[in-house]
Amino acid sequence: MSFTTFFGFIAGVGLFVGSILLATPNLGLFLNAPSIILVLGGTLAATFVGQEVRYVMLALKGIATTFTPQLVNRNILNQEVGRIIRWGYLVKEKGFLPLEDEMKKVASDPFLVFGVELLITGYTGDEVRGTMESVADNTFERNMVQVNILRSMGGTAPAFGMIGTLIGLIVMLDAMGDNPEALGPGLAVALNTTLYGVLLARLVFVPAANKLQQRQEILRFRHDLVVEGFALLAENRSPRFIQDRMNSFLDPAIRFNIDQQMKER
Amino acid sequence: MSFTTFFGFIAGVGLFVGSILLATPNLGLFLNAPSIILVLGGTLAATFVGQEVRYVMLALKGIATTFTPQLVNRNILNQEVGRIIRWGYLVKEKGFLPLEDEMKKVASDPFLVFGVELLITGYTGDEVRGTMESVADNTFERNMVQVNILRSMGGTAPAFGMIGTLIGLIVMLDAMGDNPEALGPGLAVALNTTLYGVLLARLVFVPAANKLQQRQEILRFRHDLVVEGFALLAENRSPRFIQDRMNSFLDPAIRFNIDQQMKER
Amino acid sequence: MSFTTFFGFIAGVGLFVGSILLATPNLGLFLNAPSIILVLGGTLAATFVGQEVRYVMLALKGIATTFTPQLVNRNILNQEVGRIIRWGYLVKEKGFLPLEDEMKKVASDPFLVFGVELLITGYTGDEVRGTMESVADNTFERNMVQVNILRSMGGTAPAFGMIGTLIGLIVMLDAMGDNPEALGPGLAVALNTTLYGVLLARLVFVPAANKLQQRQEILRFRHDLVVEGFALLAENRSPRFIQDRMNSFLDPAIRFNIDQQMKER
Amino acid sequence: MSFTTFFGFIAGVGLFVGSILLATPNLGLFLNAPSIILVLGGTLAATFVGQEVRYVMLALKGIATTFTPQLVNRNILNQEVGRIIRWGYLVKEKGFLPLEDEMKKVASDPFLVFGVELLITGYTGDEVRGTMESVADNTFERNMVQVNILRSMGGTAPAFGMIGTLIGLIVMLDAMGDNPEALGPGLAVALNTTLYGVLLARLVFVPAANKLQQRQEILRFRHDLVVEGFALLAENRSPRFIQDRMNSFLDPAIRFNIDQQMKER
């Protein structure tokens, strides 16, 4: 459970509700079912017209996953680097075969399994790099589709908010001659859709797109790191060089130093 | 027939009509022939001034094709990969000549036919890759012209909506001295063009541009995959390497495994 | 004479005039010389401050050329490809010297003349490619300057429209105390400049920029195609390979097939 | 203490307060706690939903660091170049070992320490360049995350300002029938949130993002310069070539000339 996402969302909704309650006791003024249906429905309709249904579903599920904690973080990256350096020593001593046992330990991660299989098959460093980079690129492209759909929904929601307000305005203005007193409340209702559109975009779609993109970029970064490591393994580089190259991906504060770790043991 | 595109479009129009009917029984208030002509006509006029007529026609036809189902999907990609791997074994055993028979099976696809002809002619891997990449690039550029026209129409329609509203406002404000009571209904009519412009952009032009772009990107992806496969065939790489490289383009869930498939038979 | 550009422009102006006449018999309401001078003059002034005068003149002339028909189209590209393939056979048989006669046939096209001179001088494929690509790049950059000026004028015109409306509003609001009845007509006049700015941008500057950019991109495409062809000639590649590579630039529907053409004769 | 940042901030706030005092003695009109909480809270809430909490904290701390003076400036760059040239002579004469002593002098800078360690380990120029470029790239990417968060907050703050104004408008318009006289003051309060949103964005978030980005770009430039220098050291290039290549990074006015410096001594 990603506490901060949840907290941020609750805080955002709370601020919105709280600031309304400070201004008026009449919360119902902001609850208007047809307005909600128009904005949310229009946004979804435009999205389903413009995007394959399978990707839209993934994007909507993606909103939910922003409440789950991030899988790849600093510690994971550090462990990843550590494992590759360890495998460097292993390969130097005993060749690629012992990696078959290691593969079982990471069986839940198809990217690592695929990489180890390439190493065991005995491809050259350039072949391993090319094939694994292709996996990393294509995975990133595939996952960014959801992010782009959410981002485009973040632009569509305020547009349908404005459409709703225009409809409300036209109805209201047309009736103005008969009953000028209704102008104020009519405009108030008409502005609700704009408010919904902006809120939806700013509290749901745009932040979800940002968070998913950030995660994809971290995953991409991790993939690039692993690709580089596996290519160096395939090139049979010294474990020391592998460690230096791997550390170049990390924040100096969390760099890996196998000499020091061995001393500390 | 692409059900979701159709459904999305109907849902969008339905929400629009429904939310109007909830607000006023007077649907005619939103039907204003001169407004429709101004917005749609102005958008088309500006587009015909700025773009070659042949491409505008293709773009308008493109809107219609968004209602047809997508040609290249997951299964197609999987079959494509399977065929290339199979051809890898074929070429390894019997050389490029049997591909001439295979070519007949894919005769409806000019890209594959062109590629097989290059293979049979006996070009090197780099020559095949360079020539086929050039086809893929140029096809993509050619097809993106329509997408860009639709996207620019999505920006032009609201601008002509605003032009219409300005015209309506000027006429209305000029007459205001004589008849202040007409202000409301006059403004209501003037706002119609803005509404049409935004609706046209958000329910027609932008989603059509998105969907066509998505399809072109998938086609491009498929072309890149085929180019890579054919270059590997021309380089006479092992079927195993071809399979690994081809799989690097696919979602792990739909990766191809010829060993497993043979076992399963 | 580019019929569609002309037709589009006339249609745009006609729709504008027609929709006004439907709303009011008073066309003069929309003709306001100081407003036109402010918007057009302000746009030109800002452009002359920000751009070299020579390029602005070229950009303004560029608007006029959008009414002339497009020089490079499908047939031209096909002929271009045909000529290069024919030259491939010629060079294979008799070397580069016969190209001197061919050069006279294309004397009106400095790009082809320059390329043939490079071939006759006897440079390598890479030298020919590098030098001709440099011509293609620099020609494109040079010509895009006009396009960018027109596009920036398309952003400047509405801004000066808004400036004019602000001036009108300030004058009108300041006088409001004395004569509240003049508010409507005053606002009507003030909105004229916004209308001019948006119309100028959407019917003149932006479409002209689009059309000129499209033509430069087609010219660029043609240059890239010729560069590739001449580099292959310099590399002494087989006419068959030249044909395959050249065809990779063309839509499958208009691909060139010298074998078929010979049979058809 | 970065005097200009502080001065600019104080001047901005002073102009704001001063121009208010010129217009009204009632400063309290612009202080409205619920409005401040809504805008600032909404911006932070949306940011915490969309970004990992660790990065948001770094971004907020980043605002504070814009008041500290810039670490890398012209003199630093000049010293850096001078040191690398000096090391060039040192390495030419005595090999890489004396660099171990030099490393102690720069012990506070992990980038230089990492580079010297690579040199002493004896990697080739390409290996040093690849590994150090990877550090420079990844450091830049890591630090730009804060910049991007601040920039996105600069877009979020006006949006929440608009949300606040919409809420105020709806409450005000709904109550308009009862008390039309309250329209003015109500609107005044509603506009406060828009004012806060724009001020926050324009005086805090956007300038802080600009300044942090500028610093990261200077740091990146310095890293690129050092990478180039260390790669040349590893390639054992002549100190003269190292000086020429290093000078190519500097403004002609501050170029380093070791011959002249030696003469001047």
Place this chain on the structure above:
Amino acid sequence: MSFTTFFGFIAGVGLFVGSILLATPNLGLFLNAPSIILVLGGTLAATFVGQEVRYVMLALKGIATTFTPQLVNRNILNQEVGRIIRWGYLVKEKGFLPLEDEMKKVASDPFLVFGVELLITGYTGDEVRGTMESVADNTFERNMVQVNILRSMGGTAPAFGMIGTLIGLIVMLDAMGDNPEALGPGLAVALNTTLYGVLLARLVFVPAANKLQQRQEILRFRHDLVVEGFALLAENRSPRFIQDRMNSFLDPAIRFNIDQQMKER
């Protein structure tokens, strides 16, 4: 003195003043010292917070230089090309030493001096190209900082115009209950800051940024041309090849032809 920049600026200001005088005799209505101070001061304050003071000063000086004539134009480029071709013949005949005398003729241009020094030192073509490209890149990056600051000021000025209008509106609306008649004049004053902001952006900051960017791009183009020429000199290419490659940078109309020039003498 750049006549067109000056003329454009005067024309812009003249149109502005003239269109005001046509609408009202009361020019003072548009002169409002607090408004000018708020917009100009706010823009400068935000810029000093977000940018290093040294670069802001350079950017402000840059506005003044747009009134000076352009240094690098068509004739300069042609002379540049001519000189490099002439040096090509010189180097072919007598080696690099005579360039030392030539260097004195171009002593005022540090880029040429730096390049000639590299040639005389005897570096290879790739070394000369790499080092001089680095100078060209870094000079361009350094000079674009001012352009980017001016462009960002072009976005900041309207924002502070809007801030001023919001302040004016809030003060005016709050006082509306007491004196409804003051609404018009109050709004007129409030709109002044928006007018100043847009005028400043559109007549000063954006055009100055455009002109400086254009000049930097021409300078960059000239640098690229010189880099290519010097690299060819270092590679000891034939003067004929140097001429062909140099001409590839020029408009066909001003291409250099040393054979023809020799005949004409």
